[in-house]
Amino acid sequence: MVNQKSLKRFLQYRLSLIKFQRLGFEKVFSYNLGKDVGVTAEQVRKDFSMFGLKGSKRGGYDIKYLLKTIDEIFKRNGERQVIIIGMGNIGQALCNYQGFKENNIIIVAGFDLDPAKYSKKYAIPVHSTDKMEEVIKKNSIRTAIIAVPEFAGQEVCDQLVSLGIKGILNFSPVNLKVPEDIVVNYVNLRNELESLFYYT
Amino acid sequence: MVNQKSLKRFLQYRLSLIKFQRLGFEKVFSYNLGKDVGVTAEQVRKDFSMFGLKGSKRGGYDIKYLLKTIDEIFKRNGERQVIIIGMGNIGQALCNYQGFKENNIIIVAGFDLDPAKYSKKYAIPVHSTDKMEEVIKKNSIRTAIIAVPEFAGQEVCDQLVSLGIKGILNFSPVNLKVPEDIVVNYVNLRNELESLFYYT
DNA sequence: TAGATTGTTAATCGATTAACAATC
DNA sequence: TAGATTGTTAATCGATTAACAATC
Numbered sequence: 001m002v003n004q005k006s007l008k009r010f011l012q013y014r015l016s017l018i019k020f021q022r023l024g025f026e027k028v029f030s031y032n033l034g035k036d037v038g039v040t041a042e043q044v045r046k047d048f049s050m051f052g053l054k055g056s057k058r059g060g061y062d063i064k065y066l067l068k069t070i071d072e073i074f075k076r077n078g079e080r081q082v083i084i085i086g087m088g089n090i091g092q093a094l095c096n097y098q099g100f101k102e103n104n105i106i107i108v109a110g111f112d113l114d115p116a117k118y119s120k121k122y123a124i125p126v127h128s129t130d131k132m133e134e135v136i137k138k139n140s141i142r143t144a145i146i147a148v149p150e151f152a153g154q155e156v157c158d159q160l161v162s163l164g165i166k167g168i169l170n171f172s173p174v175n176l177k178v179p180e181d182i183v184v185n186y187v188n189l190r191n192e193l194e195s196l197f198y199y200t
Numbered sequence: 201m202v203n204q205k206s207l208k209r210f211l212q213y214r215l216s217l218i219k220f221q222r223l224g225f226e227k228v229f230s231y232n233l234g235k236d237v238g239v240t241a242e243q244v245r246k247d248f249s250m251f252g253l254k255g256s257k258r259g260g261y262d263i264k265y266l267l268k269t270i271d272e273i274f275k276r277n278g279e280r281q282v283i284i285i286g287m288g289n290i291g292q293a294l295c296n297y298q299g300f301k302e303n304n305i306i307i308v309a310g311f312d313l314d315p316a317k318y319s320k321k322y323a324i325p326v327h328s329t330d331k332m333e334e335v336i337k338k339n340s341i342r343t344a345i346i347a348v349p350e351f352a353g354q355e356v357c358d359q360l361v362s363l364g365i366k367g368i369l370n371f372s373p374v375n376l377k378v379p380e381d382i383v384v385n386y387v388n389l390r391n392e393l394e395s396l397f398y399y400t
Numbered sequence: 401t402a403g404a405t406t407g408t409t410a411a412t413c414g415a416t417t418a419a420c421a422a423t424c
Numbered sequence: 425t426a427g428a429t430t431g432t433t434a435a436t437c438g439a440t441t442a443a444c445a446a447t448c
Contacts, residue, residue, distance in 0.1 A: 002398065007395040007398055011390075011391045015350070029406090041441095042443095045405090046439095046440080048407090055405080055406055056447095057406045058406090058447080060404095061406090075397045080394075090293075093289070094389070096293075099389060103390065143397060166400070167400070175236075183396060185395065187389065189299060189387065190211075190300065190303065191211045192208075192369055193300065193345070194274055195204065195207040195274070196369060197305075197343060198207055198273055200366070205415080206415095229428090231429090239416090240417060242417050245432090246416080246417090246431090249430090255429080255431085257422075257429055258424040258427090258428070259429085260428095261430090407445095407447105408444095410441105410442085411441080413439090414437105414439090414440095415437090415438090416438095417435080418434085419433085420434100421430105421433100422429105422430085422431085422432100424429085
């Protein structure tokens with residue numbers, strides 16, 4: 001399986017490439033990108049070669065070509081759909097997050113156990129978790145965000161996997177057990193902040 | 201400097217220890233903790249020994265003692281104060297985040313360039329960035345959250361460092377250049393989600 | 401061409417895991 | 425005591441970096 005870290009670097013390369021393009025550049029060298037993103041030039045070349053991105057031994061890399069290929073890697077040309085399970089604090093914030101909308105990531109629906117949340121007051125429709133299967137099948141969803149409390153994390157994860165979800169962004173503070181073809185990215189906001197108090 | 205990854209594991213050990221305690225246990229072995237948190241028993245023992253946490257060669261580790269020591273590492277006994285720079289979508293969500301409040305992390309104030317945000321409509325007071333110095337000095341703040349757009353990330357970071365901030369939680373998609381005694385934790389929600397579409 | 405940069409193999413580095421002596 | 429677990433040193437592993445031949 002592909003290196004998750006390098007995938008995330010590609011998204012940073014992309015931002016950097018757009019910057020260079022705006023400045024009028026058409027080509028970049030590995031050390032230009034590396035410096036801007038904060039990695040070595042070797043890392044950039046290694047990442048590119050792993051994904052088959054080719055440069056020219058004199059002229060460096062063509063920005064347009066790189067951007068086009070990176071866009072393909074992340075399916076940026078189509079609409080990218082995702083669902084959220086758990087409409088608490090984090091779930092609600094994410095469904096309003098501009099950073100997703102601006103990058104044609106569509107949050108199709110949210111799911112929650114609490115019927116009080118099925119009203120129309122959110123930016124996305126919110127359903128009972130019973131309807132997960134229906135929504136996933138109808139839209140061929142492959143990607144989901146788990147934003148439920150600790151106790152429900154693994155159970156929700158198991159459901160999602162059984163419904164064909166391949167990639168999970170997990171905000172619950174649980175180490176999820178998943179089959180090896182499923183990818184989980186962990187975000188634990190509390191730990192990221194709290195660990196800094198060590199230095200206080 | 202201390203390993204950031206191991207610091208974050210300690211916070212997971214803590215959650216796990218609390219679970220064991222609720223179940224009536226007073227002692228745990230390294231393999232109990234490891235299994236629950238999703239790391240090896242060797243990792244647990246290594247982490248503990250790096251921070252000087254001692255167990256008994258027969259009875260394992262004392263839960264109360266571990267929790268007490270971990271609480272000290274993260275200054276959990278006092279009030280832990282932090283500020284947010286950038287009251288956009290992410291900043292607003294964070295200042296309502298229960299996960300912080302429940303763990304005596306206090307967001308003292310938010311800062312933003314937009315005067316329209318200085319009103320009283322948020323859970324925390326929001327000021328002009330001009331007032332950062334005053335607030336940081338008065339409260340002896342050492343920890344800050346950067347939630348500004350890309351273009352402002354580095355500038356805000358430089359300001360914070362010059363005002364004595366030691367730990368930064370950075371939500372802006374920028375590789376921050378900081379002196380080596382400053383610790384930056386990166387959270388890039390968009391990258392974490394978008395990288396999953398590779399598997400779609 | 402000469403110089404510069406890519407692409408890839410080898411070396412390094414850091415973190416994780418294995419092994420095992422110490423010992424409760 | 426015998427058995428089990430810690431604490432730590434050595435081995436492994438994976439990812440990053442260095443080196444350099446290929447070549448534009």
